[in-house]
Amino acid sequence: MTEMSLDQLDCPVPQVDDQRVLLGHGSGGRLTAELVRRLFLPAFENDVLAALEDSAVLNLNGLPTSQASRLAFTTDSFVVKPLFFPGGDIGRLAVFGTVNDLAVGGAEPLFLSAAFIIEEGLRMESLTRIVESMRVACQQAGVELVAGDTKVVDRGKGDGVFITTSGIGLVPKGRSLSVHNARPGDRVLVSGTLGDHGIAIMSVREGLEFETLLESDAAPLNGLVQAMLEACPTIRFLRDPTRGGLSSALNELAAGSQVGVKLEESAIPVRQEVRAACELLGLDPLYVANEGKLIAVVPGEVAESLLDAMRTHPLGRQAAIIGRIVDEHPGMVTLKSALGGQRVVSMLSAEQLPRIC
């Protein structure tokens, strides 16, 4: 094993014009994190927002204190391009994205809202397909869409349609999954192959063709999460690695828990087509978005039994233990390569794949 090169930490950050918003501010990586930390957190100072979880967990004072559950609340805008892609469309993504944010927060997703910002001239047939796809997705995830809004902007001031979904769920009493919970000795698991969604989108945009059709992995994770929590109630942290991929999610965990994360490259499941496309496009699968995968952190002693439970669920068949939590290099994620070298997996700074979700 070679020494980890610390100056990789000083990896070049693209020159940033501080005066304007860049595509990278929407990457889910370092620029997004900076924007949140510098601008949004100071403005809306409260503990719930500052926790930086994927969904807010709320105590409602108006409800009896004997209540069994707390409320989870989350929001996400979807601006994916193109609107339709192999394995899904913007509507399916908008439903599952919000369902998954609730699920990985430990909540049972219940209700969604959807707000549409439509560009004048969108084909009514496209909108109808998207809405139908959302209907099916809601059924699949077992949630009800109960509130909505429609705005139309002039031609050339939008791009087809943007959809913002918000979601409400219930977190059972005593359940606490958090980015602050990881402890040295814990194991890191993923539920399946990484990078499928991002590469499916890119392959359409770039006109790539593969022998097999590469599809987005867009899927509702609440069923898998429920099975996992039943099998292993001591799960510490769950996250769906969307924008910014595995790397962003684990860097947030490392920072939030002040621990190190050590990954084994050879253990990380990546489809052959995804690997090939990444090489072609100069991308790293650890940074590519997923829309139907999750990361779990659990105490080492239950990692194997959790893995077994995940593999019995259709969405977890290719689950794997990919690394562990260590007390070395707190706040940092490292990867032991197949060749034995070790490198830092830093957070994505700029935009790798704009408008991927």
Added chain:
Amino acid sequence: MTEMSLDQLDCPVPQVDDQRVLLGHGSGGRLTAELVRRLFLPAFENDVLAALEDSAVLNLNGLPTSQASRLAFTTDSFVVKPLFFPGGDIGRLAVFGTVNDLAVGGAEPLFLSAAFIIEEGLRMESLTRIVESMRVACQQAGVELVAGDTKVVDRGKGDGVFITTSGIGLVPKGRSLSVHNARPGDRVLVSGTLGDHGIAIMSVREGLEFETLLESDAAPLNGLVQAMLEACPTIRFLRDPTRGGLSSALNELAAGSQVGVKLEESAIPVRQEVRAACELLGLDPLYVANEGKLIAVVPGEVAESLLDAMRTHPLGRQAAIIGRIVDEHPGMVTLKSALGGQRVVSMLSAEQLPRIC
């Protein structure tokens, strides 16, 4: 009084290309209603959505059945142009708009989420001003922003920034305000002058100048609503007449309760500058958006005491009784003009003022 001309009901509807989304589908008028009825309601069939209130009222099965309150949930996208205007900006509008939707549903607004879709190249200074304005607005309304999201779209595929806010509130036990509640004999009240917001926006866009500065009425209505419900717990219906103005809100009420609404033009408060601008621009103040006004429907016998209560609140000083609910012409809104004539106030069909909120 002249006879009401029934063929005014057959007022010309602009030729609609059924194949594409038009600006009018975002007007809050007839085309929006059609889109909701034809596309969204059938897809997401459930009673909460079908109620077509400004916020969804939810019973959470996971919470004890003895609970005192139900949950209100609402969402709205804001695409106003320009981003900054006299009396406000898109951020202020996004906070108050969602607070007001909860308030007129009888809920105490508690938590907001905000999702930003930013066009690459937006000046960071503009974003900072908007976020600061949202911070102040949240404080003013007494709500906490607990969840957020940021997406960036490429230059020319957005327009500065669009903001989608969703909100959660609690509806006290036994409170039920609804578009289905109006009864003949009820009175219709407004909390103040109509059209200020829409005309403030239009005056900036069109470069109009007035002797006094015309400002948006953007304001959080939850305090006023609370004072009104304390003074008059039998209020049947509240609504903030935003897109589509007074006319859309009252047409929805007439249809929802299957009653007629009779308005007295001379009783409807409209600022002199707004009236003048409307004449200049060929607009009708009854169709212009408001962002800090509400309509209330109450039993006739308590209308005067409600009016007194409204007038003691800073946001209700110019409140007025503007009409009554009748059993004639169910589903229809009529206006007795200052000259004694009577006309049908139909729902706006096409887009009068695009991107007003």
